[in-house]
Amino acid sequence: MQTYLDCFPCFLHQALRAGRVATDDPHKVKQVLDEVGRMLGSIPMQSPPPRTGALIYQKVSQITGNNDPYRELKQESIAQALQLYLELKQRVADSRDPLLTAVRVAIAGNVIDFGVNRVFDLEADIADVLEKDFAICDEREFRDALDQTEEVLYLGDNAGETVFDRVLIETMQKKVIYAVRGAPIINDATYEDALQSGLDRVATIVSSGSSAPGTLLEQCSDEFRDRFQQAKFIISKGQGNYEGLSGRREPIFFLLKAKCPVISRDIGVNQGDIILKRGA
Amino acid sequence: MQTYLDCFPCFLHQALRAGRVATDDPHKVKQVLDEVGRMLGSIPMQSPPPRTGALIYQKVSQITGNNDPYRELKQESIAQALQLYLELKQRVADSRDPLLTAVRVAIAGNVIDFGVNRVFDLEADIADVLEKDFAICDEREFRDALDQTEEVLYLGDNAGETVFDRVLIETMQKKVIYAVRGAPIINDATYEDALQSGLDRVATIVSSGSSAPGTLLEQCSDEFRDRFQQAKFIISKGQGNYEGLSGRREPIFFLLKAKCPVISRDIGVNQGDIILKRGA
DSSP, X not given: OOOOTTHXXXXXXXXXXXXXXXXXXXXXXXXXXXXXXXXXXXXXXXXXXXXXXXXXXXHHXXXXXXXXXXXXXXXXXXXXXXXXXXXXXXXHHHSSOHHHHHHHHHHHHXXXXXXXXXXXXXXXXXXXXXXXXXXXXXXXXXXXXXXXXXXXXXXXXXXXXXXXXXXXXXXXXXEEEEEEOSSOOTTBOOHHHHHHTTGGGTSEEEEOSOOSSSOOXXXXXXXXXXXXXXXXXXXXXXXXXXXXXXXXXXXXXXXXXXXXXXXXXXXXXXXXXXXXXXXX | OOOOTTHHHHHHHHHHHHHHHHOSOHHHHHHHHHHHHHHGGGOOTTSOHHHHHHHHHHXXXXXXXXXXXXXXXXXXXXXXXXXXXXXXXXHHHHSSOHHHHHHHHHHHHTTOOTTTXXXXXHHHHXXXXXXXXXXXXXXXXXHHHHXXXXXXXXXXXXXXXXXXXXXXXXXXXXXXXXEEOXXXXXXXXOHHHHHHTTGGGTSEEEEOSXXXXXXXXXXXXXXXXXXXXHOSOEEEEHHHHHHHHTTOOSOEEEEEEOOSHHHHHHHTXXXXXXXXXXXO
């Protein structure tokens, strides 16, 4: 996805939020805003927003000396999600369509996002996602493609959401490679977060090799890129991965809740909608 | 009022909104964002936000060649307000406390504001302001000071709101000097807007000599500054004038609806509250 004009004020909002999480010193936060502001002129509209996201969080780290400001929030999210795990498993087991319910569970986990909006009510949002209609639901294609694959490349998104992904992975009963960010960025899941979520029990956890808050193939390791290009079935979780991968020709299914108005418009759905969408 | 950290993303939002009103060319809007972004680093926290507002709208004018992007919207606002004029006069006449009702009417007009938020429902907002409790109401001081003065210096805010101000001016029955911005800025009232609102029939319209979207005395003409410093009773309408004048020692009464979260916090009220507040 390209950058839209509305993304620019949002970049500054993100810088402000992350700066405040990273430090209590308002002078440092002001410096983050100054430097991110100065950087905006060098961002071409063709650049996917996660590329800018990575630059913003680099500035935050450099200026505040804190390279993992969301560490505690991530651990809280994982702990909170783990408490819901058995209940979510039960809901899937009790449902008439376990696979689609597990897809909904995985999307529900996508409400855990400190990049877009720090305010969310996890349990209320889960209940909503489990019931609401899909705005886009390429369910037939998803089932067919899953039937025909041996291995799933699963692109993770946020810490905590990882536990919800585990429910879907356990329901799919396929060999899964679970990709995480190469280094801390916002509240995106890293290797450590995936481990804490118990994903090592149900998948092989690999790093994308990049710390952008979304999959930007040109920033990923050669090893990851090869894996991506050879994959027969890819699940892409969340907005950041969509922003990096929309328009690509690989067999990708995007699972997300459209939280940002710009991304919602890009996809062609309303803000708040949930989608299971086959890539281009 | 100083600039707060939360103002910085908002400056970029304002640049985006004004750029889009001024031109249909997205490249020019991008250039506005780039240049405003670059400028952020040079804004000290002590600077009142309207000073930055003025710089932003100068950039918009320079880049788009449109030095009055809100002209049509202002004319629509005035026309809409004039249609309500007789009804508002009647409400004041019918009320048990015409002066306080007229103060409410003047504050209700303050919902017309394209700087903070382009979306408002004028009639619903008026109804709300006419009924709701004041969060701060220095009514006694206001009445006493008004009784003791011959002349009121009335600092106008937005076009359209001008018509609502006229209702208060007619109710006060004092000699009024009505101050407008020296040049177009956002939807702030200029001399022409005040004339179209019929303010020449009830007041002497003067220019502040500045085009900042708020009264910044150091940018005003010598003539206006003298007038201000000698005034015995000053009514300051809206957020921009508050931002420029809060903390000053002159006999100012601030009449406004707190629309912006940062200004609300600075005043110590909730967003959406209405106030009639004696200055420092």
